[in-house]
Amino acid sequence: xxxxxxxxxxxxxxxxxxxxxxxxxxxxxxxxxxxxxxxxxxxxxxxxxxxxxxxxxxxxxxxxxxxxxxxxxxxxxxxxxxxxxxxxxxxxxxxxxxxxxxxxxxxxxxxxxxxxxxxxxxxxxxxxxxxxxxxxxxxxxxxxxxxxxxxxxxxxxxxxxxxxxxxxxxxxxxxxxxxxxxxxxxxxxxxxxxxxxxxxxxxxxxxxxxxxxxxxxxxxxxxxxxxxxxxxxxxxxxxxxxxxxxxxxxxxxxxxxxxxxxxxxxxxxxxxxxxxxxxxxxxxxxxxxxxxxxxxxxxxxxxxxxxxxxxxxxxxxxxxxxxxxxxxxxxxxxxxxxxxxxxxxxxxxxxxxxxxxxxxxxxxxxxxxxxxxxxxxxxxxxxxxxxxxxxxxxxxxxxxxxxxxxxxxxxxxxxxxxxxxxxxxxxxxxxxxxxxxxxxxxxxxxxxxxxxxxxxxxxxxxxxxxxxxxxxxxxxxxxxxxxxxxxxxxxxxxxxxxxxxxxxxxxxxxxxxxxxxxxxxxxxxxxxxxxxxxxxxxxxxxxxxxxxxxxxxxxxxxxxxxxxxxxxxxxxxxxxxxxxxxxxxxxxxxxxxxxxxxxxxxxxxxxxxxxxxxxxxxxxxxxxxxxxxxxxxxxxxxxxxxxxxxxxxxxxxxxxxxxxxxxxxxxxxxxxxxxxxxxxxxxxxxxxxxxxxxxxxxxxxxxxxxxxxxxxxxxxxxxxxxxxxxxxxxxxxxxxxxxxxxxxxxxxxxxxxx
Ligand code: PEP
Ligand code: MG
Numbered sequence: 001x002x003x004x005x006x007x008x009x010x011x012x013x014x015x016x017x018x019x020x021x022x023x024x025x026x027x028x029x030x031x032x033x034x035x036x037x038x039x040x041x042x043x044x045x046x047x048x049x050x051x052x053x054x055x056x057x058x059x060x061x062x063x064x065x066x067x068x069x070x071x072x073x074x075x076x077x078x079x080x081x082x083x084x085x086x087x088x089x090x091x092x093x094x095x096x097x098x099x100x101x102x103x104x105x106x107x108x109x110x111x112x113x114x115x116x117x118x119x120x121x122x123x124x125x126x127x128x129x130x131x132x133x134x135x136x137x138x139x140x141x142x143x144x145x146x147x148x149x150x151x152x153x154x155x156x157x158x159x160x161x162x163x164x165x166x167x168x169x170x171x172x173x174x175x176x177x178x179x180x181x182x183x184x185x186x187x188x189x190x191x192x193x194x195x196x197x198x199x200x201x202x203x204x205x206x207x208x209x210x211x212x213x214x215x216x217x218x219x220x221x222x223x224x225x226x227x228x229x230x231x232x233x234x235x236x237x238x239x240x241x242x243x244x245x246x247x248x249x250x251x252x253x254x255x256x257x258x259x260x261x262x263x264x265x266x267x268x269x270x271x272x273x274x275x276x277x278x279x280x281x282x283x284x285x286x287x288x289x290x291x292x293x294x295x296x297x298x299x300x301x302x303x304x305x306x307x308x309x310x311x312x313x314x315x316x317x318x319x320x321x322x323x324x325x326x327x328x329x330x331x332x333x334x335x336x337x338x339x340x341x342x343x344x345x346x347x348x349x350x351x352x353x354x355x356x357x358x359x360x361x362x363x364x365x366x367x368x369x370x371x372x373x374x375x376x377x378x379x380x381x382x383x384x385x386x387x388x389x390x391x392x393x394x395x396x397x398x399x400x401x402x403x404x405x406x407x408x409x410x411x412x413x414x415x416x417x418x419x420x421x422x423x424x425x426x427x428x429x430x431x432x433x434x435x436x437x438x439x440x441x442x443x444x445x446x447x448x449x450x451x452x453x454x455x456x457x458x459x460x461x462x463x464x465x466x467x468x469x470x471x472x473x474x475x476x477x478x479x480x481x482x483x484x485x486x487x488x489x490x491x492x493x494x495x496x497x498x499x500x501x502x503x504x505x506x507x508x509x510x511x512x513x514x515x516x517x518x519x520x521x522x523x524x525x526x527x528x529x530x531x532x533x534x535x536x537x538x539x540x541x542x543x544x545x546x547x548x549x550x551x552x553x554x555x556x557x558x559x560x561x562x563x564x565x566x567x568x569x570x571x572x573x574x575x576x577x578x579x580x581x582x583x584x585x586x587x588x589x590x591x592x593x594x595x596x597x598x599x600x601x602x603x604x605x606x607x608x609x610x611x612x613x614x615x616x617x618x619x620x621x622x623x624x625x626x627x628x629x630x631x632x633x634x635x636x637x638x639x640x641x642x643x644x645x646x647x648x649x650x651x652x653x654x655x656x657x658x659x660x661x662x663x664x665x666x667x668x669x670x671x672x673x674x675x676x677x678x679x680x681x682x683x684x685x686x687x688x689x690x691x692x693x694x695x696x697x698x699x700x701x702x703x704x705x706x707x708x709x710x711x712x713x714x715x716x717x718x719x720x721x722x723x724x725x726x727x728x729x730x731x732x733x734x735x736x737x738x739x740x741x742x743x744x745x746x747x748x749x750x751x752x753x754x
Contacts, residue, residue, distance in 0.1 A: 001138055004032045005145060012149055018157035022054035025146055029127060030056045033139050037107065037128040040150065041068065041075055042163075043121055046175065050075050050124060057128070073097040078112035078124045084144070085112045088134035109133030113143045117151040125150065179353070179378030181398035182364035184700070186416050186752050187351025187373040188393075188409075189328030191386040191402075194340040198312040200305065203279045207271050214274040215265055221274075221314035226255055228310070232342040246472070247338055247362050251307055257478050259285060275315055282308030288519075300475070303362060306337035330391040334383050338362045346370060351393040353400050355381040368700055375400050396752050415753035422748045426703045430461065434706045438713040442688060444705060445503075445696035447674060448493070461703065464500035466622065466696020467562070467674040468493055470507055470545070479517050480541060486548030490559075498556045503599070503622070503696075504549050506535060506542065508564040526636065531565025532575060539578055546582040550593045559596040562622060566600045569613050576617070601674075603627035608656045611663030621664050622696070625675025629653050647730035648677045654686060654724055654733070661690050672696055681708045681749040682737040688714060689721030704749045711744045 008028045015021035022040055030038040037057030041050040048070035052062050068075050077095045078085045090096050090110035109129030115122045125147045127135070157163045208214045233248040254260055260281060267277035282304060289301035323343065328350040331341060335356040341349075341363050352367050352374040359376060367374035373395030381400070392401040392412045401408050435441045445466030473481050473489050481489075494502050509515055510530025522528040535542035546561070553559035563575055579598060586593045600607070600614060603624030607614055615621060629648040630637040637646055647653075657673070664671045670693040677683045679697030684705045687695060695705060720740055724733045741747050748754040 001032070001142060004028070005142055008032070008146065009149055012146075012153070018153050018163065019054075021150075021153050023056075025125075025150065026054045026056040029125075029143070029146065033127055033135070033142070035109070035127040035129050035133075037126075039126050039128075040115075040123060041126065042123040042154070043070075043079055045070075050079065053123065068097075074110055075112060075124045075126060078114050078126075079121045082114050082116060082121050084114070084140060085110065086135055086140060087111075089132045090128075106130060109135070111135040111140065111143065113140070113147045115147045115151045115154065117155050122151055122154045176394075176399040176401045177378050177380045179375040179381075179398045179400065180359050181395055182357075182359040182376040183352070183367035183372060183374035183395050185351075185371070185373035185395045186393070186412055186419055187328075187330060187391075187395065188412060188416065189330040189350035189391060190326045191332045191353075191389045191391045192323065192325055192329050192344075193383060193387045194331055194333030194336050198309050198316055200279045200282060200308050200312055203275045203312065205276045206273045208268055208273040211268055211271075214268045214277075217315060218264055218268065218274045218278065218311075219261075221278075221311045222255060222261060224314045225307070225310050226252065229255070229339065232339055236342050236346075247366065248342075250472075251303065251338070253477070254304065254307060259478050275312060278308060278311055278315065282311075299358065299362065302335055302357065303337070306335070306339070310337075310339065330393060332381065332383060332386050332391070334381075336363050338366055341366055351375075351391070351395070353378055353381060353391070353393055355379060355383060368698075394752055396750075412752075418748060418754040419752065422754060426707060429703045429706045429710070432706065432710065434709050436688065436709055436712055436714050436717070438715060440688070440714045442692075442709050443694040444702055444709075445672065445674075445694055446702070447679075447696050447698050449505075459496065461706070462497075462500070462699075463694070464497055464558070465493065465502040466672055466694065468502060468504045470505060471509060474507060474509065474515055477517075480515075480544075483544050483548045483551075486545060487552045490549050490552035491556075494552055494556045494558055498558045501558050501560055503560040503562045505562045505564055505601070506532070506545055509534065510565075526630065532563050532571055533565065535563075535578075536571065536574060542575070542578055543582050546579050547586060550583055550586055550596065551591060553596060554591060554593055557594055560620065561596050561598045562601060562620075563598070564601045564624070565604065565627070566602070566614065567604045567606045569610060569617065572600060572614060572617050601627075602660050603631070603675075605631055605656070608659055608663075611660050612666045615664045615667045615669045618669065620670045620672070621660065622672040622674045623657060623660055623692075625653060625657075625673060625677040628656060628675065632656060648675065649680075649683055649686075649733045649737075650730040651725060651727050651733060653677075654690075654721070657687070657692070658690055658721075658725070661692060665691075670694070679705060681705060681741060681746065682734060684708045685712055685717045685737065685740065686721050686724055686733075688712065689717035689719075707749065708741070708746060711746060 008024065011024045012021045015024055026038040026040060037055065039055040039058060040053045042053045043050050049067040050070065051064065051067040055063060070076055071080065074085055074090060074093065074095050087093055087110045089108045091108055107128035107130055109132055112124050112126045114124055125143055127143065229248055229252055233245055237245060264277045264281045267280055268274055272280065286301040286304040289298060289304065325344055325348045327348055329344055329348045330351045330353060331344055331349065332353045333340065336352060336354040341352060349370065349372050351372055352363060354363065354376050355378055357363060357376040364374055364376055373393050375393050375395060375398050378400055386402065389403050392404050392408065433441065434444050443463040445464050446462040447467045448465050449469030449472055473486065490504060508531045510525065510528065520529065549559060549561060561579065563572070566572055576598060580595065583593060583595045597619035599618050599620035599622060601622050601624045602608060602611065604627065625648045626637055629646060629650065632652055633645065633650060635642045635645045661671050672694040673687055673692055674696035678687065678695040679701030681704050684695060685708060688709060697705060720736065724736055727733050738750065741750060
């Protein structure tokens with residue numbers, strides 16, 4: 001039996017498509033177990049039925065057409081229980097269906113096993129026998145193993161669209177394609193497929209026949225690309241704030257970097273032709289980012305490849321085709337680049353859908369800044385067949401409807417109407433105080449930097465910057481930034497907000513996001529060399545940054561310094577000594593510099609348990625709920641496989657937050673929250689109930705959170721918090737808060753419509 005199993009698995013693996021794999025399975029299983037029938041049913045949850053997908057022993061013309069109702073019959077029972085059903089005489093079972101269209105009724109022996117992937121039943125694999133027959137253990141495990149094999153194949157076929165071809169007569173029922181919600185909102189319009197840039201992978205290796213001409217051609221391509229980027233950047237400068245435009249600066253910087261230009265030229269000089277040299281340089285550079293665990297940094301690989309394709313296009317002297325953008329354009333593409341997005345006139349952009357990418361892609365950052373809904377990572381997206389089709393995208397839930405039914409269109413038209421009502425209500429929050437109905441003020445601050453969001457709105461609405469991530473300054477370079485470069489960058493931030501306070505966080509790189517020019521690998525990067533651990537081991541890097549921060553603050557005096565990833569008291573003390581040293585040195589050098597307030601991030605459980613000892617030594621505390629959740633729940637914040645377990649509204653996270661607020665109160669130190677939780681309307685009420693002093697979030701959340709704060713009293717928030725703290729899991733807390741926001745008429749802040 002084992003050998004037969006082995007052979008079938010090999011045959012299934014070698015099958016060119018799912019249809020063939022299914023035929024192999026039903027045929028071979030029928031032979032191996034010597035049964036009368038073997039069939040595979042696919043479960044369709046939308047239509048609530050099980051469709052016959054392949055059979056050996058039943059009528060072939062039933063395949064793809066005949067289906068069994070979801071909760072009836074024995075196949076339905078296997079699916080419901082997600083367990084094997086093995087009956088020697090099926091006709092005696094109460095769930096036995098006496099009659100159905102496949103003509104299976106005269107069979108007594110029945111064995112059905114569920115096909116399961118990621119806890120979800122995808123279908124049922126069934127064998128039947130005319131006579132009574134109890135299938136033995138060997139036969140059960142045999143089927144079990146094949147079902148597991150099938151689960152992977154079905155999932156893959158669903159993603160590639162192949163599954164629909166197997167059931168041509170069954171038009172998908174208002175089916176939508178799923179991806180990652182990357183920018184909230186609902187968008188309706190016509191698909192415009194972003195043109196395919198030249199394909200780097202298709203470039204063959206060849207030797208150059210004229211080094212000089214190839215170098216010149218490459219340099220021309222670089223300057224054409226540079227010009228293009230400059231143009232796009234200029235065009236967008238009216239739409240986007242300086243910080244967002246920095247994305248284009250980063251691309252321009254890459255374009256001018258030694259790595260890209262010199263290495264390509266070197267490769268040409270060594271004999272490769274220009275296109276091959278470019279391909280190799282881009283690939284080497286991009287691969288370095290591919291291997292990083294951090295999603296944000298991994299996305300940089302795609303920026304580099306896009307830049308490479310654009311350069312190649314110019315090398316091949318292809319002209320991008322002229323594009324026509326309808327009034328409501330939904331830009332779709334395999335891997336949309338920021339430049340392609342920027343080519344759509346902003347007033348015509350209704351949404352973005354990309355097969356690749358995630359919510360940390362540059363495109364997503366731009367989409368959020370431009371207020372355009374976006375769904376990324378839609379792996380099933382049939383890009384080539386979408387041009388001109390009607391599309392609806394739901395940026396809250398990550399859904400894309402292609403040529404939707406009128407019922408879906410009507411529903412989303414209604415939601416869009418409600419959305420615009422909500423936007424105008426949100427607009428009314430501008431300029432109002434962030435104050436509860438019983439007079440408690442909760443100042444709202446802005447998160448900027450790595451995923452920066454200094455929109456006009458953020459600039460005017462925020463009380464200052466609660467978290468400026470300084471990593472970007474280091475990431476976009478090919479070496480550590482010097483003191484002067486840093487002074488300039490920090491001065492820009494401090495000046496933009498003065499006299500409002502700006503919290504600059506010291507460098508928080510680590511094992512999971514090494515700098516390209518400072519590489520190291522670790523088996524447990526999140527528990528490794530990260531944040532201040534690197535600062536303490538490399539005081540020269542830390543001191544340069546601190547000197548730059550203190551110098552940038554001269555004459556402005558709105559700087560606060562924040563230390564990330566603090567795990568123990570001695571780290572705080574040692575870093576404070578370094579900060580004092582940098583300050584004293586600057587005084588000695590004649591700078592009239594002030595020593596700024598210094599605070600720490602609380603984002604590691606050990607810091608929570610020592611909270612009063614830490615609070616005593618610093619000026620302020622800010623909770624990084626992203627990392628705190630990761631470390632409390634032992635779940636990697638960037639691993640999609642465990643993404644469903646990562647929930648920052650878990651009661652355990654709430655309890656830790658209460659402990660932090662209480663500990664800080666012992667020494668009257670202010671506590672802020674600057675992780676994603678602070679910008680979540682469901683959670684803001686609970687943070688208010690805890691007595692958190694301020695909240696820091698991305699610009700897109702500011703007005704929403706202000707609306708929430710202005711709708712609740714502190715007393716009500718406290719009683720909701722008490723209820724939440726008694727709960728055992730995050731789902732209950734979410735339900736509690738969703739219900740509460742609904743009651744306050746604020747449900748529209750967390751889903752489409754009102
Ligand atoms: C956090 O961990 O919650 C945080 C704000 O910092 P970062 O996301 O940059 O790690
Ligand atoms: Mg953190």
